[in-house]
Amino acid sequence: MVHSVTARRRWVAAIGFLSVSALALSGCAQSQRDSGGGGKEGGTLTFGAAGAPKLFDPFYATDGETFRVARQMYEGLVGFKPGTAEVEPALATKWESSSDAKTWTFTLKEGVKFHDGTAFNAEAVCFNFERWYNQKGAGQSDAVSQYWLDNFGGFKDTPDKPSLYKSCTAKDAKTAVIELAEVNSQFPDVLGFTSFSMSSPEALKKYDADNVQAAGDAFTYPAYANEHPTGTGPFKFSKYDKANNTVELVRNDDYWGTKAKLDKIVFKIIPDETARKQAIKAGDIDGYDLPNAADWAGLKSDGFNVAIRPAFNVFYMGINQKNNPKLADLKVRQALQYAINREQLVKSQLPEGAKVATQFMPDTVAGYNKDLKAVPYDLDKAKSLLAEAGASDLTLKFYWPSEVTRPYMPSPKDLFGAISGDLQKAGIKIDVVTKPWNGGYLTDVDQGIPDLFLLGWTGDNGQPVNWVGTFFGRTDNRFHTGVSAWGKTLADDLAKANAEPDKDKRKSLYEDLNKRIMEEYLPAIPISHSPPALVLKSDIKGVVPSPLTDEKFGSASKG
Structure with missing residues (x-):
């Protein structure tokens, strides 16, 4: 099987180009040189x-703002x-697989350099794969290397948790064999995830990139991840x-491809x-992501571009079965589902185009089951199931970020507020905990501390x-399905489905x-699929909104 510039389409319903103009982001002009290339x-x-x-360090990243x-x-x-x-191709120009789809040969772009001036080549590719595969100690934690664990499995020294990855060989400077x-089923597509980007081997070594340390329930990261x-x-x-809550990036003047038009990007944390919203109206920023749906019309009338992406996501209420044995009872989990008025939540809290979720994927993904119907809101049914399970006096620690x-x-x-209010109507007592997203929330969720939590994908x-x-x-997931008899069965069946070649x-x-x-x-309760938006100043061009929220600003300019 050969995959080149015409790279294979996924086995899913096509997600076409968004019906929006090419957009981009730019800010206060420092030098406005005419490029002659559109902006x-x-x-x-x-x-x-x-x-x-x-x-x-993208390998250790788990959240959208880092990505x-x-x-x-x-x-x-x-x-x-x-x-x-x-x-589509990026640092590889083409790739082909063996007949058994276990050996993949990547032909690499030539003349590419890392930001430190060192060469990108097949040896660098293999160095990165071996670095990921050879994580030790805290680097193997789900909270640290989540994307590797979710997509490649275990590490070299975890024989009880085998890895999808076996080896990487630099056949020559421009040919890497994995x-x-x-x-x-998702290889090599998985290599497009930001987590599996290529880092400079020399920088990784110089700045001790793998020296992750556990500090209680938190982790500290080395100089590479924080400064280099x-x-x-x-x-x-x-x-x-x-x-000042800002991250500054500058143009790479030695970039191998079309060089960025902007001198700098500043991410201002608000x-x-x-x-x-107030910052963009005041001219302090040039764009921001995820405007409140209630503000879309007003932003449009004020002359801003509000680009709406497809709803390629799912929002769910996670259920941790580890701490409270009653949550391991299917009837209790079903009661939680009946207790949530998801139809009302979608209408009152989410933007136009949002849908109640019937399962943990949108209908554009192959494997979506069209026969599944949304479980209706039924407060009496919820109370009845709780009573049958001996859980009418249930108290749950519910986290929100x-x-x-x-x-x-x-x-x-x-x-x-809407979800917890519904649960309380069913007689469930809620112990409310809120923490900043990157200030304890994700760590506590990964450590299995909440009983219920809000997350999505x-x-x-x-x-x-x-x-x-x-x-x-995996049975050691955020829902701790490993405590249930069916947890391993589900994980095994998912692995079999993923490995099915037909x-x-x-x-x-x-x-x-x-x-x-x-x-x-x-194991958890899917709530909704919601179309997110991106808001930009009206005079900016060059970045196409992505259903994967994968927007890149390399072509951004002020028109």
């Missing part, structure tokens, strides 16, 4: 970020065609000014959505394993699994 060069883009980045910054500096072997979920332990990220992308790291806005969760506080690609496989493909059979397997997940297991 002027120079200037600074100031973008309003909803939260602080966790760090700048937004990292994807401007880093590139992977493959990427995604702007405005779609379709894979061997897998088994067939995987070194990729191949069109922008380079300049500084993170924590006093956690409050209303404050971001502050200082964040996500594509699937535009207003966490309001969504939490924007697809990294269109393969079904990227959805249900990410959530439930796309029609694989689709059928996932349809069946989606039905079982919702009717037999219910």
Whole structure:
């Protein structure tokens, strides 16, 4: 099988280009040089970020705000065609697989250099893969290397948790050969995830990149992750000014491809959505992500571009079965589902175009089960199930995140209020806990501290394993399904579906699994799919909004 510039389309319903003009972001012009290539060069883009980045090493990243910054500096072997979920070449020009789909040969771009001036080549590719595979100690934690664990499995020294990755060989400077332990439906698409971007081997070694240390329930990261990220992308790291809540990137003048038009990008961290709206109206920023749906019309009337992405996400209420044995009872989890008025929540809290979720993936992904219907709001049924389970006096620790806005969760506080209010009507007592997204919330969720929590997912690609496989493909997941007898069965069945080479059979397997997940297991409760938006000044061009929220600013300019 050969995959080149015409790279294969996913086995999913096509997600076409968004019906919006090409947009871009730019800011206060410092030097407005005419580029002759569609937009002027120079200037600074100031973008309003909803939260602080966790760090700048993409391999250890787990959240959208970190990925937004990292994807401007880093590139992977493959990427995604702007405005779609379709894979395309990036640092690899083409790739081909063996007949058994376990050996993949990548032909690399030549003349590419990392930001430190060192060469990108096959040896660098293998160095990165071996670095990921050889994580030790705290580096193996789910809170640290989540994307590797979710997509490649275990590490070299964890034989009880085998890895998809087997080896990497530099055949010559421009040819890297990667061997897998088994067939995987989302390889090589997974290499387009920001987490699997290429870093400079020399910088990784110089700045002790793997020296992650556990500090109680938190982790500390080395100099590479905090001060010296070194990729191949069109922008380079300049500084993170924590006093002023800004991250600054500068143009990479030695970029191998079309050089960025902007001199700088500044990500200004403004956690409050209303404050971001006020900042763009005041001219302090040039754009921001995830405007409140209630503000869309007003922003449009004020002359801003509000670009609406497809709803390629799912919002869910997580259920942790580890701490409270009553939550391991299916009847209790079903009661929680009946107690939530999801139809009303979608109408009152989410933008036009949002839908109640019937399962953990949108209907554009192969494996979506069209026969599943939304479970209706039924307060009496919820109370009855709780009584049958001996859980009428249930008290649950329910977490919600502050200082964040996500594509699937535009207003966490309001969504939490609606959901917790519904649960209380069913007689469930709620112990409310809120923490900043990157200031304890994600860490506590990963450590299994809450009983209930709000999270979601924007697809990294269109393969079904990227959805249900990410959530439930391991027993040591955020829902702690390993405490249930069916947890390992579900993980094993998801692995079998992912390894099925026939796309029609694989689709059928996932349809069946989606039905079982919702009717037999219910490890968490899917709430909704919501179309997120991006708001920009009217005179900016060059970036196409992405269903994956994978926007890149390398072509951004002020018209």
